[in-house]
Amino acid sequence: MTDAFIYDHVRTPRGRGKKDGSLHEVPAVRLGAKVLEALRERDGIPTSQVDDIIFGCVDPVGEAGSVIPKAAAFEAGYAFAAPGMQISRFCASGLDAINLGAAKIAAGSDDLVIAGGVESMSRVGMGMSGGAWVMDPSVGIPAYFMPQGVSADLIATKYGFSRDDVDAYAVESQKRAAAAWADGRFARSVVPVKDQNGLLILDRDEHMRPGTDMQSLGSLNASFAVMGEMGGYDAVASQAHPEIEAVNHVHHAGNSSGIVDGAAAVLLGSKAGGETLGLKPRARIRAFASIGSDPALMLTGPVDVTEKLLKRSGMALSDIDLFELNEAFAAVVLRYIQAFDIPSDRINVNGGAIAMGHPLGATGAMILGIVLDELERTDKQTALVTLCIGAGMGTATIIERV
Numbered sequence: 001m002t003d004a005f006i007y008d009h010v011r012t013p014r015g016r017g018k019k020d021g022s023l024h025e026v027p028a029v030r031l032g033a034k035v036l037e038a039l040r041e042r043d044g045i046p047t048s049q050v051d052d053i054i055f056g057c058v059d060p061v062g063e064a065g066s067v068i069p070k071a072a073a074f075e076a077g078y079a080f081a082a083p084g085m086q087i088s089r090f091c092a093s094g095l096d097a098i099n100l101g102a103a104k105i106a107a108g109s110d111d112l113v114i115a116g117g118v119e120s121m122s123r124v125g126m127g128m129s130g131g132a133w134v135m136d137p138s139v140g141i142p143a144y145f146m147p148q149g150v151s152a153d154l155i156a157t158k159y160g161f162s163r164d165d166v167d168a169y170a171v172e173s174q175k176r177a178a179a180a181w182a183d184g185r186f187a188r189s190v191v192p193v194k195d196q197n198g199l200l201i202l203d204r205d206e207h208m209r210p211g212t213d214m215q216s217l218g219s220l221n222a223s224f225a226v227m228g229e230m231g232g233y234d235a236v237a238s239q240a241h242p243e244i245e246a247v248n249h250v251h252h253a254g255n256s257s258g259i260v261d262g263a264a265a266v267l268l269g270s271k272a273g274g275e276t277l278g279l280k281p282r283a284r285i286r287a288f289a290s291i292g293s294d295p296a297l298m299l300t301g302p303v304d305v306t307e308k309l310l311k312r313s314g315m316a317l318s319d320i321d322l323f324e325l326n327e328a329f330a331a332v333v334l335r336y337i338q339a340f341d342i343p344s345d346r347i348n349v350n351g352g353a354i355a356m357g358h359p360l361g362a363t364g365a366m367i368l369g370i371v372l373d374e375l376e377r378t379d380k381q382t383a384l385v386t387l388c389i390g391a392g393m394g395t396a397t398i399i400e401r402v
Helices: 026-041 070-076 093-108 148-159 163-182 214-218 223-228 233-240 271-277 301-313 330-340 362-377
Strands: 003-012 054-055 084-087 112-120 200-202 260-269 284-293 320-325 381-391 393-401
Touching: 003 026, 003 223, 003 271, 003 362, 026 112, 026 260, 054 093, 054 362, 070 084, 070 112, 084 093, 093 112, 093 260, 093 284, 093 330, 093 362, 093 381, 093 393, 112 214, 112 271, 112 362, 148 223, 148 330, 163 200, 163 330, 233 284, 260 271, 260 362, 284 301, 301 330, 301 381, 301 393, 320 330, 320 362, 362 381, 362 393
Parallel strands: 054 084, 054 112, 320 381
Antiparallel strands: 003 260, 003 284, 112 260, 284 393, 381 393
């Protein structure tokens, strides 16, 4: 099998996923084109030699549909020879796009792949693509369907995380993200978004609230209590987990991931592919895996897939220098830390989606890039990147500097 290397990565800043967000005027296809343009210009890519462009997009409907990476390649001026593929595994779509690209390179079918993702949540709202899991009782009932926020509250209840615990984690995420921006840790990878006249639209993640403290979060009402109690989902939670007598609703907008717009792209290649560009690899994709998990808890998949991945790769937790777990909800990260007894200075050291936002299809590629930059900054070697996924799944990838 051929090694799959990471040669470069870029991302846009994350704009608030609302109509008053800075990136609302920029369609998803244009966000995707921005990161494709940036990689071409930074790395001198002859785009006719790109074997595939694979983007995750969780709601590929309307203007975000019809194989958005190929549309973005047209807008970015790529050669017609560069094909495109659109995939979805909910929140892990961007990371799975990278894993799929790495698999194609490892199999010897491709030498250069651009993989990542895009989501314009201010323009194509979350859940717009529908689906039987949400809409069809014959699917939802055996899957113990409930909104993700209720599942996050179920995790907090089952594993003993209080409102103060999840709020304290959220405050720390905000502090770490603010410190990372102040220290210039994202400067190498964030590509400013400009309009057609070259005027700046956004060059910084705008969802952050660095002044967040326990007092401000304490004033927020739990977001999922009404739907859990009045909508009947607490009863579903107790049916799936009879040991839980009552769900303790602790999550709200301040300790959950932010809705944002954004795109990210990672340049992958074989050794020969990199040599054609005169590039040195920054890291190697060492191993990756996906798994199904408890659909009621829904968001504990990162624990299960990490166990699977370490076993399959012959590695131990002690072999991993840094962990990057998408902060879908604070309890997701707290459960992961609890399960593996991970020191806080080894996980999400630059903050995460609670502070900076979660542009669904792009997030997996964003956090892989963030942790690669951090490995280089701190001269560490290995990182494990993972995300929880709707319907009860997990995806994880181990990268290793070379």
